[in-house]
Amino acid sequence: MKFLKEFNLKKYNAYRVNAVCSKAWFPEKEEDFTFLCSNNTDPKRIILGNGNNIILSKEYYEEEFIILNGCFDKIEIEDTTIIAEAGATLKQLSELAMNCSLTGLEIFYDIPSSVGGAVVMNAGTKEGEIKDILVKVRYLDLSDLQIKEIAKEDIGFEYRNSFFQKHTDKIVLKAWFNLKKGNPEQIKTKMAETKQTRWAKQPREYPNCGSVFKRPPGRYVGPMIDELGLKGFAIGGAKISEKHSGFIINTGNATGQDILAVIAEVEKRVKEKFGIDLEVEQRII
Numbered sequence: 001m002k003f004l005k006e007f008n009l010k011k012y013n014a015y016r017v018n019a020v021c022s023k024a025w026f027p028e029k030e031e032d033f034t035f036l037c038s039n040n041t042d043p044k045r046i047i048l049g050n051g052n053n054i055i056l057s058k059e060y061y062e063e064e065f066i067i068l069n070g071c072f073d074k075i076e077i078e079d080t081t082i083i084a085e086a087g088a089t090l091k092q093l094s095e096l097a098m099n100c101s102l103t104g105l106e107i108f109y110d111i112p113s114s115v116g117g118a119v120v121m122n123a124g125t126k127e128g129e130i131k132d133i134l135v136k137v138r139y140l141d142l143s144d145l146q147i148k149e150i151a152k153e154d155i156g157f158e159y160r161n162s163f164f165q166k167h168t169d170k171i172v173l174k175a176w177f178n179l180k181k182g183n184p185e186q187i188k189t190k191m192a193e194t195k196q197t198r199w200a201k202q203p204r205e206y207p208n209c210g211s212v213f214k215r216p217p218g219r220y221v222g223p224m225i226d227e228l229g230l231k232g233f234a235i236g237g238a239k240i241s242e243k244h245s246g247f248i249i250n251t252g253n254a255t256g257q258d259i260l261a262v263i264a265e266v267e268k269r270v271k272e273k274f275g276i277d278l279e280v281e282q283r284i285i
């Protein structure tokens, strides 16, 4: 298993914020997780998937990071079921599914995510969520160091939330997805259309971590921010995207604290004008 000291996390968080951690581990097999967690008495361990939904609030972390990016990413197919390790990406999964004429993953093709991150966040779009195709999850329970399996029905999925977000002592290791036989040309077209529509709306030319806030019932966050005149509002290198106000972009040298300061201003102004308490979707680390 690869292990690096004083590791710079800039390429491992989609905001491209500069931050260093004391140690970074890149597991390759299940035993690596058990080894790491049983031989390490420091309880402050941070799990990172592909870093597409996190705000690194500090410039230095004493905590050790376990990073599932470019490792622990084997994928198997059994009939119409895809079984993937937590470090595999949704892009890899959907491309493999397309090549095997399996449908069900097209809408996830363009969501930058590891399998583990997608389960924890219940990633999705208005067309569906990861829970819709999930069968079960294998995880390491740090409370007793046992590897366990949990059925989809017991994961308590909600909008961008799951059992795993509420229990951060569980590490997602593997997930099973149930797909259906489909037409490869139709699957390919759907994937291409999904990507095109999303890129037309999202500020992909700048580092960002997708939608900052969860959608409050009956409202959309972007239009509320527009109404407040906050489009383009910036603190340091963190700026509310002019293309999509629900996104914060890094214009070059943003720190995690710049991003959090923009978020605090939006929360304050939305509360004052609309009486709504916004909930941040991104995980603050």
Ligand SMILES: Cc1cc2nc3c(=O)[nH]c(=O)nc-3n(C[C@H](O)[C@H](O)[C@H](O)COP(=O)(O)OP(=O)(O)OC[C@H]3O[C@@H](n4cnc5c(N)ncnc54)[C@H](O)[C@@H]3O)c2cc1C
Binding pocket: 014, 046, 047, 048, 049, 050, 051, 052, 053, 054, 068, 086, 111, 112, 113, 114, 115, 116, 117, 118, 119, 120, 121, 122, 123, 124, 125, 160, 164, 170, 171, 172, 173, 202, 204, 208, 209, 210, 211, 283
């Ligand atoms: C351009 C862009 C567009 C996006 N569009 C969407 C969208 O349409 N829909 C959507 O839902 N999201 C979207 N997102 C957000 C992001 O893609 C998802 O939240 C994604 O599921 C995060 O996966 P990740 O692997 O990057 O997780 P990370 O950001 O690495 O981690 C997210 C959380 O999960 C935890 N975690 C990660 N892996 C594990 C594991 N194996 N075990 C336990 N805990 C773990 C982390 O500790 C952290 O708390 C977008 C992001 C970007 C940058």
